Amino acid sequence: xxxxxxxxxxxxxxxxxxxxxxxxxxxxxxxxxxxxxxxxxxxxxxxxxxxxxxxxxxxxxxxxxxxxxxxxxxxxxxxxxxxxxxxxxxxxxxxxxxxxxxxxxxxxxxxxxxxxxxxxxxxxxxxxxxxxxxxxxxxxxxxxxxxxxxxxxx
Amino acid sequence: xxxxxxxxxxxxxxxxxxxxxxxxxxxxxxxxxxxxxxxxxxxxxxxxxxxxxxxxxxxxxxxxxxxxxxxxxxxxxxxxxxxxxxxxxxxxxxxxxxxxxxxxxxxxxxxxxxxxxxxxxxxxxxxxxxxxxxxxxxxxxxxxxxxxxxxxxxxxxxxxxxxxxxxxxxxxxxxxxxxxxxxxxxxxxxxxxxxxxxxxxxxxxxxxxxxxxxxxxxxxxxxxxxxxxxxxxxxxxxxxxxxxxxxxxxxxxxxxxxxxxxxxxxxxxxxxxxxxxxxxxxxxxxxxxxxxxxxxxxxxxxxxxxxxxxxxxxxxxxxxxxxxxxxxxxxxxxxxxxxxxxxxxxxxxxxxxxxxxxxxxxxxxxxxxxxxxxxxxxxxxxxxxxxxxxxxxxxxxxxxxxxxxxxxxxxxxxxxxxxxxxxxxxxxxxxxxxxxxxxxxxxxxxxxxxxxxxxxxxxxxxxxxxxxxxxxxxxxxxxxxxxxxxxxxxxxxxxxxxxxxxxxxxxxxxxxxxxxxxxxxxxxxxxxxxxxxxxxxxxxxxxxxxxxxxxxxxxxxxxxxxxxxxxxxxxxxxxxxxxxxxxxxxxxxxxxxxxxxxxxxxxxxxxxxxxxxxxxxxxxxxxxxxxxxxxxxxxxxxxxxxxxx
Numbered sequence: 185x186x187x188x189x190x191x192x193x194x195x196x197x198x199x200x201x202x203x204x205x206x207x208x209x210x211x212x213x214x215x216x217x218x219x220x221x222x223x224x225x226x227x228x229x230x231x232x233x234x235x236x237x238x239x240x241x242x243x244x245x246x247x248x249x250x251x252x253x254x255x256x257x258x259x260x261x262x263x264x265x266x267x268x269x270x271x272x273x274x275x276x277x278x279x280x281x282x283x284x285x286x287x288x289x290x291x292x293x294x295x296x297x298x299x300x301x302x303x304x305x306x307x308x309x310x311x312x313x314x315x316x317x318x319x320x321x322x323x324x325x326x327x328x329x330x331x332x333x334x335x336x337x338x
Numbered sequence: 339x340x341x342x343x344x345x346x347x348x349x350x351x352x353x354x355x356x357x358x359x360x361x362x363x364x365x366x367x368x369x370x371x372x373x374x375x376x377x378x379x380x381x382x383x384x385x386x387x388x389x390x391x392x393x394x395x396x397x398x399x400x401x402x403x404x405x406x407x408x409x410x411x412x413x414x415x416x417x418x419x420x421x422x423x424x425x426x427x428x429x430x431x432x433x434x435x436x437x438x439x440x441x442x443x444x445x446x447x448x449x450x451x452x453x454x455x456x457x458x459x460x461x462x463x464x465x466x467x468x469x470x471x472x473x474x475x476x477x478x479x480x481x482x483x484x485x486x487x488x489x490x491x492x493x494x495x496x497x498x499x500x501x502x503x504x505x506x507x508x509x510x511x512x513x514x515x516x517x518x519x520x521x522x523x524x525x526x527x528x529x530x531x532x533x534x535x536x537x538x539x540x541x542x543x544x545x546x547x548x549x550x551x552x553x554x555x556x557x558x559x560x561x562x563x564x565x566x567x568x569x570x571x572x573x574x575x576x577x578x579x580x581x582x583x584x585x586x587x588x589x590x591x592x593x594x595x596x597x598x599x600x601x602x603x604x605x606x607x608x609x610x611x612x613x614x615x616x617x618x619x620x621x622x623x624x625x626x627x628x629x630x631x632x633x634x635x636x637x638x639x640x641x642x643x644x645x646x647x648x649x650x651x652x653x654x655x656x657x658x659x660x661x662x663x664x665x666x667x668x669x670x671x672x673x674x675x676x677x678x679x680x681x682x683x684x685x686x687x688x689x690x691x692x693x694x695x696x697x698x699x700x701x702x703x704x705x706x707x708x709x710x711x712x713x714x715x716x717x718x719x720x721x722x723x724x725x726x727x728x729x730x731x732x733x734x735x736x737x738x739x740x741x742x743x744x745x746x747x748x749x750x751x752x753x754x755x756x757x758x759x760x761x762x763x764x765x766x767x768x769x770x771x772x773x774x775x776x777x778x779x780x781x782x783x784x785x786x787x788x789x790x791x792x793x794x795x796x797x798x799x800x801x802x803x804x805x806x807x808x809x810x811x812x813x814x815x816x817x818x819x820x821x822x823x824x825x826x827x828x829x830x831x832x833x834x835x836x837x838x839x840x841x842x843x844x845x846x847x848x849x850x851x852x853x854x855x856x857x858x859x860x861x862x863x864x865x866x867x868x869x870x871x872x873x874x875x876x877x878x879x880x881x882x883x884x885x886x887x888x889x890x891x892x893x894x895x896x897x898x899x900x901x902x903x904x905x906x907x908x909x910x911x912x913x914x915x916x917x918x919x920x921x922x923x924x925x926x927x928x929x930x931x932x933x934x935x936x937x938x939x940x941x942x943x944x945x946x947x948x949x950x951x952x953x954x955x956x957x958x959x960x961x962x963x964x965x966x967x968x969x970x971x972x973x974x975x976x977x978x979x980x981x982x983x
Contacts, residue, residue, distance in 0.1 A: 224861050224948055245722045251580050253724065296724025303719055310705035311731040314698040322690055326682055
């Protein structure tokens with residue numbers, strides 16, 4: 185090991201902020217560390233189970249990081265969640281049951297894909313509304329355009 | 339002394355910007371010629387002052403003048419010279435000076451090159467740019483002064499965050515800023531057009547180079563950032579839908595839409611009102627991105643409340659420019675005369691759909707980025723919006739857009755000719771579907787989606803080749819004649835084809851790298867071998883090496899394929915001395931079709947190391963594609979001598 189003191193923080197939040205060179209004050213508070221995420225000793229022996237754990241882990245948030253999944257984070261809490269997730273899967277939980285088990289303890293906040301509930305309807309509806317609304321605007325504009333353009337149209 | 343010169347220059351620049359932002363606008367409104375003519379001089383002088391300020395700060399960094407707080411906090415005497423210089427914008431205060439410098443340079447471009455603009459228009463455009471510059475110069479001077487002194491001066495600095503000491507990240511911000519700030523010129527032209535109530539072919543021609551340049555810079559900047567993330571972060575990801583990434587992606591989407599709608603406005607004088615709105619929105623999104631990133635509101639709504647001075651200042655700039663422009667738009671847009679007629683199925687129609695999907699995509703990213711913040715403020719509830727959300731909502735919006743690329747390029751202007759378009763694309767459609775089937779079968783994947791991505795790429799690339807081939811009548815006339823036809827094509831045509839070809843390459847890269855990555859994580863001791871995707875890696879051990887301002891543990895991997903020696907990969911883990919932090923430096927073997935990506939991790943037990951090996955198929959195509967797109971944009975800027983711009 186080198187002489188430098190090793191500090192473990194979650195990297196992607198910092199990585200992302202640094203991307204635009206943000207908030208020097210914060211940079212001084214916590215220095216970034218290399219990201220290691222999944223360690224060899226966590227990996228399940230059965231590749232099929234491990235693949236399921238990976239896919240589920242990518243949808244679960246590291247609670248002490250910014251916008252980083254537990255698969256990508258090397259924060260101790262993320263590691264704990266990875267281990268718990270794998271224990272649930274090895275115990276025979278279905279994907280839904282394993283995630284539900286974690287959500288029950290950590291809340292919806294842990295889900296990187298927010299669930300559809302009363303206060304996320306707008307979030308999930310936004311793309312559809314934008315597309316449909318835009319399509320309507322285009323439709324009416326075209327119709328008006330056609331009427332106005334009848335004179336010099338083809 | 340140098341610092342004081344810079345400080346004074348920055349203050350003078352603010353005064354000049356205020357002059358540039360007031361008298362010319364008033365002069366244009368009242369027909370006062372002398373006042374309007376002030377704009378050019380003020381812009382020149384302001385650019386000179388900003389350059390002096392920037393040069394002074396850079397000199398302070400080069401000389402490691404730690405009596406400046408900014409230099410002390412972000413530099414170190416041992417830092418390599420390249421990173422001393424790039425460290426100027428590696429922090430909040432310095433990056434603002436870079437921002438105002440770029441803004442001043444764009445204004446300079448308008449002042450010097452805009453001699454064909456009507457006097458009123460030029461005065462208005464420079465006036466608006468002056469107002470924006472005044473806002474940011476005041477922001478810099480009053481909340482983020484880079485020339486603040488420390489007394490007594492410290493012996494040495496705190497060093498730049500090691501993660502920023504990297505060529506990819508060093509040049510990422512300037513490109514991004516060139517893109518962001520370039521959109522301010524488009525914005526200024528839009529405001530001028532609204533004041534004058536006139537949007538026509540000429541307006542589109544003035545705006546086009548600035549839109550194109552901004553788009554090219556944004557594309558390059560985002561690609562650099564994502565490339566950096568890919569090789570620096572150590573697990574082969576390249577895009578994370580992080581709010582900060584989204585902050586740069588939204589202006590890019592808007593600029594892309596603007597680029598396409600400006601073409602319609604320039605060619606057919608249609609979509610005027612929409613193009614103006616897009617120009618306003620594109621710059622607004624740049625400002626919003628700046629606000630999100632600079633105010634700390636992303637960390638949490640509460641972090642913003644703790645030290646709101648900076649955030650509130652940017653919010654004020656944001657509100658004034660967006661609010662002012664939109665109010666002007668609401669008043670004046672209805673009076674813009676409607677433009678040329680076109681049939682729904684035509685080149686214009688396709689470009690309208692392009693704008694529809696891009697705008698919906700942009701709105702989606704905006705919603706996803708702001709929703710957690712807004713929900714927290716409104717109800718205190720916390721939700722996370724991460725990559726899985728965007729994969730579900732954003733990707734389906736882009737697929738029709740990508741299919742549309744080919745149809746749009748084949749569609750003629752103005753008139754409806756669906757049958758003609760389809761008959762020209764018949765063969766290509768067949769080839770694409772067959773590609774889909776083969777790719778699906780070949781990859782033995784249960785999901786047909788990745789194979790569909792490859793088919794999409796073939797579809798777009800094929801349509802580019804078809805379009806280009808038809809233009810130069812390749813194989814239908816002697817090659818010499820085709821060559822001459824190619825040389826006579828307008829730059830815009832080369833630009834479009836190259837950029838769309840880049841898009842096809844990009845789509846293939848994204849699809850393949852996300853669907854068919856191979857990953858191996860294990861512990862290796864010296865002498866251990868590991869096979870991955872046709873390569874055999876032999877770990878030869880790790881040793882300590884010393885860098886200029888860090889110590890590193892460097893692993894050595896012999897890469898072999900079919901018993902032949904291919905290369906040696908040497909990933910590092912660096913410990914930066916001053917900041918006591920570590921970074922990983924992945925070692926990457928790049929071929930035309932894939933990256934072999936090696937990261938060395940913690941030492942474990944008796945001489946073993948945690949090792950991460952990745953085989954990322956087509957990943958170089960992601961940045962290759964982005965580069966081709968940017969090259970297309972750059973070619974579009976070429977103005978033929980004597981011809982129209």
